[in-house]
Amino acid sequence: MAQLHRVRLTVNGREYEREVEPRMTLVDFLRHELGLTGTHVGCEHGVCGACTIIKNGQAVRACLMLAVQADGAELRTVEGLAGADGLHPVQQAFIEKHGLQCGFCTPGFLMSTVELLEGTTSPGEEQIREAIGGNICRCTGYQSILESVELAAQKMRAGQGS
Amino acid sequence: MKPAPFDYYAPESLADAIALLAKFDDEGVEAKILAGGQSLMPMLSLRVARPEVLVDLRKLAELHYIRDEGDTIAIGSMTSKRAAEESALIRERQPLFHDATMNIGHLPIRAHGTVGGSFAHADPAAEYPAAAIALDMQMKAVGPDGARVIGARDFFVTYLTTDLAATEVLTEVRMPVLAPGTGWSFREISRRKGDFALAGAAVLLSLAGGRISDSRVVVFAVNATAVRLPAAEQVLRGQAPGEALFREAGLAGAAEIEEPIADVHASADFRRHLVSVVVARGLAEAQSRARG
Numbered sequence: 001m002a003q004l005h006r007v008r009l010t011v012n013g014r015e016y017e018r019e020v021e022p023r024m025t026l027v028d029f030l031r032h033e034l035g036l037t038g039t040h041v042g043c044e045h046g047v048c049g050a051c052t053i054i055k056n057g058q059a060v061r062a063c064l065m066l067a068v069q070a071d072g073a074e075l076r077t078v079e080g081l082a083g084a085d086g087l088h089p090v091q092q093a094f095i096e097k098h099g100l101q102c103g104f105c106t107p108g109f110l111m112s113t114v115e116l117l118e119g120t121t122s123p124g125e126e127q128i129r130e131a132i133g134g135n136i137c138r139c140t141g142y143q144s145i146l147e148s149v150e151l152a153a154q155k156m157r158a159g160q161g162s
Numbered sequence: 163m164k165p166a167p168f169d170y171y172a173p174e175s176l177a178d179a180i181a182l183l184a185k186f187d188d189e190g191v192e193a194k195i196l197a198g199g200q201s202l203m204p205m206l207s208l209r210v211a212r213p214e215v216l217v218d219l220r221k222l223a224e225l226h227y228i229r230d231e232g233d234t235i236a237i238g239s240m241t242s243k244r245a246a247e248e249s250a251l252i253r254e255r256q257p258l259f260h261d262a263t264m265n266i267g268h269l270p271i272r273a274h275g276t277v278g279g280s281f282a283h284a285d286p287a288a289e290y291p292a293a294a295i296a297l298d299m300q301m302k303a304v305g306p307d308g309a310r311v312i313g314a315r316d317f318f319v320t321y322l323t324t325d326l327a328a329t330e331v332l333t334e335v336r337m338p339v340l341a342p343g344t345g346w347s348f349r350e351i352s353r354r355k356g357d358f359a360l361a362g363a364a365v366l367l368s369l370a371g372g373r374i375s376d377s378r379v380v381v382f383a384v385n386a387t388a389v390r391l392p393a394a395e396q397v398l399r400g401q402a403p404g405e406a407l408f409r410e411a412g413l414a415g416a417a418e419i420e421e422p423i424a425d426v427h428a429s430a431d432f433r434r435h436l437v438s439v440v441v442a443r444g445l446a447e448a449q450s451r452a453r454g
Binding site for chain 1: 163164165166167168169170172196199200203204206207208216218220244267268269270271273274355356
């Protein structure tokens, strides 16, 4: 076995430290080392987007990164979305607009959408397509996901106004 | 799919990185540079690549920059593609490179993938090598014997192979700003947006007195490296621009490609056809942006 490396990082505001083999991907680190199984593992080679998380403010694929590369990073995963006062507006919108069926791809779609809408709550359709274009869904046919993102944007605009 | 075991180093400086690469090279240890990992990680997971050592450049803050040097834009090799796409300097002064960036994968890939990584990886379907050849870009590499600058034509050797030595680090890519009045286009054809291109074209077009005074036609995803198409450029020279001419140039360019890539995604004949289409479309788009 290769030498172990210490990884210190923050996930959803909580600090973690583990010693891991360099070949461990970040998504496996989240799931196996930290027990945060909300982030899903799909294709494991960067095609499907199920493992999308937010690293230092930007949506990235957690299967295309080693845990050791994320040393010192600030991560956000789907577990960090819902708060004490209920679901995140993006989660709520996906429920209301049927943005999921089996739910396997959903954590990735949610994190891609959250990054987009934290940058702008008035995205154009092209911008939405660009933001979630790297996520594959085999159930919905995408139309209801686009509608979910649009509804989420509305909800977040309303939230900013109040 | 999990990568095979390897040892991992994350040097704190470029000098340390080069010293490590030189040491492993001396010892006969296969070391690979890790930049953003958006191409290397799938290769590790599929075990197409099984290096013994990874040298991660993520701590080299000295390689993160986009610099305005007047007539030249210099990009540090560890700059993310997303930083390149968000750069107003690149968008305004070298829009062909901006458009090339926008065609790369998807946003999360561009967020972690680096500019230098694409050049060093040299995938036949990659966008940046085509932009590099179209723009006569220059690549700066640093090794144990110091720095050298490599022109795009010499840099890309064949499939996944560049002129870089195992002990060299690509530190910077340099491009001229777009000359005023020059029309540009960067487009590709793929089954879905963000997929690997089946064929793509980078085009520059200059007009003088209503005629084409100069052009540059480069295609990618059809040969081992991106290739310039002199036959297409020859068709255009001195002619009045127009759709029929652009179609003729596309066909001439397609005809001169030797043994287009054939794979499960597209046959050689289909790729040749796509070249004629994407070149003609690119020329029309470039003309619409050219002045003169």
